[in-house]
Amino acid sequence: NAGVTQTPKFRILKIGQSMTLQCTQDMNHNYMYWYRQDPGMGLKLIYYSVGAGITDKGEVPNGYNVSRSTTEDFPLRLELAAPSQTSVYFCASSPHGDTQYFGPGTRLTVL
Amino acid sequence: GESVGLHLPTLSVQEGDNSIINCAYSNSASDYFIWYKQESGKGPQFIIDIRSNMDKRQGQRVTVLLNKTVKHLSLQIAATQPGDSAVYFCAADTSGGGADGLTFGKGTHLIIQP
Numbered sequence: 001n002a003g004v005t006q007t008p009k010f011r012i013l014k015i016g017q018s019m020t021l022q023c024t025q026d027m028n029h030n031y032m033y034w035y036r037q038d039p040g041m042g043l044k045l046i047y048y049s050v051g052a053g054i055t056d057k058g059e060v061p062n063g064y065n066v067s068r069s070t071t072e073d074f075p076l077r078l079e080l081a082a083p084s085q086t087s088v089y090f091c092a093s094s095p096h097g098d099t100q101y102f103g104p105g106t107r108l109t110v111l
Numbered sequence: 112g113e114s115v116g117l118h119l120p121t122l123s124v125q126e127g128d129n130s131i132i133n134c135a136y137s138n139s140a141s142d143y144f145i146w147y148k149q150e151s152g153k154g155p156q157f158i159i160d161i162r163s164n165m166d167k168r169q170g171q172r173v174t175v176l177l178n179k180t181v182k183h184l185s186l187q188i189a190a191t192q193p194g195d196s197a198v199y200f201c202a203a204d205t206s207g208g209g210a211d212g213l214t215f216g217k218g219t220h221l222i223i224q225p
Binding site for chain 1: 115120143145147152153154155156157160200202204213215216217218
C-alpha cells in the first residue's frame, strides 16, 4: 500500500489564482481529513469526510472547498488564493475515525 | 471545545537517556489521545494512542501515561536515539470517534545531543 499520497509537493500561487490539492488513499478508509499547519503551530482542521458523498467543515474552512466522490480521493480546492493561505497542507485518512494516517504534505506559498 | 498544549517547545536530551514530553488538555470530555512524531519535511507519523479508560500504554520504547484528574498526558521515550529527533505532537479527541478531527498541540521539538 502507498498509504496517503498528496500532489503537488510544492506550489507557488499568485493572489487570486485557484488550485486543487490532490489527496488519495489506497487503504479503503472511510474517514478523510484536510489540515493546515502554519510555522511553529499544530494542525488545524479545514474539512473532513466520513464517507463518499459526505463532507463537513472543520475549524478553519473559509476560503476552501472539498468534494468526496469516491472513497479514495478527497481533493481540496482553493478558489481565490490569499497570502493567509500560505501554509503546509496535510491530508489524512482513518479507518474508524480514531487513529489518523497522514500524507507527506503540500507546501503552498501565495504571493 | 478543546485546547491542547505542550509544556515545552524544545527539549534537549543526551543520546541514550530517557525523554519525557508532556502535554495538557482542557476538556474533561476528551476520551482519546494520540502522540505523533513529525520529522522535518514530512507528515505526522502515528506513535501511540490511549483511551480514557486506561492510564498507561506501552509500545516499542515508548510509553504514554494519562492522568485524567489533572488532564495531563506524557510520552516517555526510552534510550533516546538520534532517529528520535523530531517534533512531537499530542492530540485529543472529544467526539468519541474522531469524526470531526483531532485537536493538536503546538508540538515539542526533541533535540538529541551526542
